[in-house]
Amino acid sequence: MTDLTGKTALVTGSLQGIGLAIATALAGAGARIAVHGIGGDAQIHEVCEGLRAAGSPQAEFFAGDLRQPDRVDALMGAVGAWGGADILVNNAGIQQTGPLADMPRDAWDAILAVNLSAAFHTMQAALPVMADRGYGRVVNIASVQGLVGSIHKGPYVAAKHGLVGLSKVAALEYAAVGSARTGGVTVNCICPGWTETTLITPQIEARAEALGGDRDKGIADLLSEKQPSRRMSDPSEIGALALWLCDPVAHNVTGTAIPVDGGWTVQ
Known part of the structure; x- marks a missing residue:
């Protein structure tokens, strides 16, 4: 089993969904977790307690508005003072759908800032420190829409394609760092398709209602448009893959x- 004892992981957007599942997997391997996201005090406390219970020796919350570069710098500075991130998971993301002709410019700016620019800022701060240590992992949570297009999701698709490209550049720049013994420094993207999170619950419920209240049929009907397996992924499965990459x-x-x-x- 992966042993991350002595490692520190920053997981953005880790108060729920895929981010929390990744943080939980890393905690179970013994990593300290720098928790980040948008939530109230009760939720933050519950998540940190849960990560400690899962095996993390320390789990603390770090604030930072990813739309603002100076706030990202402050976030990375605070994590650096805590010991610095050996593992960086850029998971936080936002989305707004609509035709290009109707997409507000401020929505474009916000989606690009959170989903792409923030990852540039966090990687720029974290990767040199990882290189000095001979070990580092960047796991960027992209999307299938970082690999293919989708109507009415222009800013999101652009940001996720950009994240995949940025990750390739960073991977090349740090490929020769470290060794097999130290673990080296790697940069990878995970590109989830339909994954069971609260983000898509309304869509599932709507399909289920149209099919007589059968949730499984609703999921299969929803996924049949894109995902041949007609099965959603559980966030814990994304967590398991991220853990292996580390x-x-x-x-x-x-x-x-x-x-x-x-x-x-692959279609």
Whole structure:
């Protein structure tokens, strides 16, 4: 099993969904977790307590508005003072759908800032420190829509395609750092398809209601449009993949964009 004892992981957007699942997987391997996201005090307390219960020796919350570069710098400075991130997971993301002709410019700016620019800022701060240590992992949570297009999601698709490209550049720049023994420094993307999170619950409920209240049929109907397996992924499965990428054995897996999409992107 992967042992991350002595490692510190910053997971953005880790108060729920895929981010929390990744943080939980890393906590279970013994990593300290720098929690980040938008939530109230009660939720933050519950998440940190849960991560400690999962095996993390420390789990603390770090604030930072990813739309603002100076706030990202402050976030990275605070994590640096805490020991610095050996593992960086850029998971936080926002989305707004609509035709290009109707997309507000402020929505474009916000989506690009959170989903792409913030990852540039966090990587720029974290990667040199990882290089000095001979071990580092950046796991960027992209999307199948970082690999293919989708109507009415122009800013999101642009940001996720950009994140995949940025990750390839960073992977090349740090590919020769460290060794198999130290684990090296790698940069990879995970590209989930339909994944069971609260974000898509309304869509599932609407499909289920149209099919007589059968949730499983609703899911299959929703996924049939894109995902051939007609099965959603559980966030814990994304967490398990992220954990494996952090293992030293994955020192030669870098610059990849790994789909977890039930065959969506091979059609």
